[in-house]
Amino acid sequence: GENVEQHPSTLSVQEGDSAVIKCTYSDSASNYFPWYKQELGKRPQLIIDIRSNVGEKKDQRIAVTLNKTAKHFSLHITETQPEDSAVYFCAAVKGGGADGLTFGKGTHLIIQP
Amino acid sequence: DGGITQSPKYLFRKEGQNVTLSCEQNLNHDAMYWYRQDPGQGLRLIYYSQIVNDFQKGDIAEGYSVSREKKESFPLTVTSAQKNPTAFYLCASSIFLSVYSNQPQHFGDGTRLSIL
Numbered sequence: 626g627e628n629v630e631q632h633p634s635t636l637s638v639q640e641g642d643s644a645v646i647k648c649t650y651s652d653s654a655s656n657y658f659p660w661y662k663q664e665l666g667k668r669p670q671l672i673i674d675i676r677s678n679v680g681e682k683k684d685q686r687i688a689v690t691l692n693k694t695a696k697h698f699s700l701h702i703t704e705t706q707p708e709d710s711a712v713y714f715c716a717a718v719k720g721g722g723a724d725g726l727t728f729g730k731g732t733h734l735i736i737q738p
Numbered sequence: 739d740g741g742i743t744q745s746p747k748y749l750f751r752k753e754g755q756n757v758t759l760s761c762e763q764n765l766n767h768d769a770m771y772w773y774r775q776d777p778g779q780g781l782r783l784i785y786y787s788q789i790v791n792d793f794q795k796g797d798i799a800e801g802y803s804v805s806r807e808k809k810e811s812f813p814l815t816v817t818s819a820q821k822n823p824t825a826f827y828l829c830a831s832s833i834f835l836s837v838y839s840n841q842p843q844h845f846g847d848g849t850r851l852s853i854l
Contacts (some may be wrong), residue, residue, distance in 0.1 A: 626797065631780075635829060657840040668828065668845040669781070676839075714780055723769030723788045723834045725796050728780035 627652040629717050639737050643707055646732045648715035649697040655717040658698050659726070660689060663712045672713075673700070681720025702734075710736045741765040742846035744829050749851045751816065751823060759814045759849045761829035768834035771843060772811035774798060775826040784827075786795055788834060816851065826850050 628651040638644045650658075656677035661669035673691045675682045675698065682689050686705075691698040702709055712733050716726040745760045752836045762772065769788045772782040772798075783796030787806040801820025806812055812831075827850075831841040 629780075659842060668847050671842050671844065675841060716781075718840050723832055724840065725771055725773075725783035725786045725788070726781070727797075728773075728782070730780040731778075 627717055627719060627727040629715060629727050629729040631715050631732060633732060635733045635735070636731065637735040637737055638705055640705055640707060642705055644700075644702045644709070644734055646700045646713055646715070646734070648699070648717075648729050649695075650717040650727075651696070652717070652719050653693075653696060654719040657718050658689070658691060659716050660700050661716065662732075663714065663716045665712075669714060677678060705734075705736050707736050707738065710734060731736060742829060742831055742844060744846035744849050745828075746849060747847065749849055750854050751851060752854050754818045756815055756817050757851070759816070759827055759829075759851070761812045761814065761846060763831045763846075765831060765833075765844075766809070767831035768809070769832045770806070771830040771832075771845075772796075772802070772804065772814045773828045773830065775828060775848075781828060784814065805835070822847055822853050 631648045658672035662672045663669040673689050675691050686703045688701040712731045714731045715729045718724050718726050742763045749839050751757045771786040772784040775781045785804040787793035803815045828848045829846045832841045832843045
């Protein structure tokens with residue numbers, strides 16, 4: 626089955642700096658890659674996603690890049706703010722329709738004031 | 739998302755007891771999912787259902803059972819066979835457009851299950 630590795634497990638950055646979280650996946654058939662933000666005790670919330678026919682996608686301060694050849698994708702957050710502090714999860718799924726996601730173990734992002 | 743309701747928010751299970759977690763959605767989504775989250779871990783897929791009266795096992799289905807009798811409801815039963823049930827359980831749903839395109843999954847607020 627699919628395996629998703631996520632690094633780093635903890636990331637501390639100064640407010641205003643950029644943060645990058647990286648994930649690798651094992652199944653070359655995977656074609657949909659969402660990113661979720663989860664605050665303590667809350668539900669995961671979708672912040673951005675990318676499909677395998679696209680190399681990069683941006684939404685304001687957030688961007689995701691995908692390298693299908695290397696089987697890795699990354700989340701980029703620019704101009705970080707205190708409210709960006711949370712745990713971020715990457716995920717991958719193959720096939721089509723409505724299959725379940727395989728998640729990475731998460732990155733705890735800490736924004737230092 | 740306000741359209742996915744999980745209940746109860748907290749649940750306690752005694753040894754040898756089965757408990758059922760509720761998940762209801764009013765988004766008219768076709769697919770529904772159950773994930774388990776342990777402290778400091780990512781989410782792991784328990785079961786999922788793409789249409790009514792059909793469901794598939796995920797990566798950690800042992801000790802769990804589900805039903806999908808109605809489109810809006812996907813209850814999860816944690817049986818006594820699940821020896822380590824303490825976790826945060828999250829239900830999600832998504833629309834189904836085609837077999838070629840996965841759609842975003844949106845989550846409920848979760849149920850926290852503990853052992854007495």
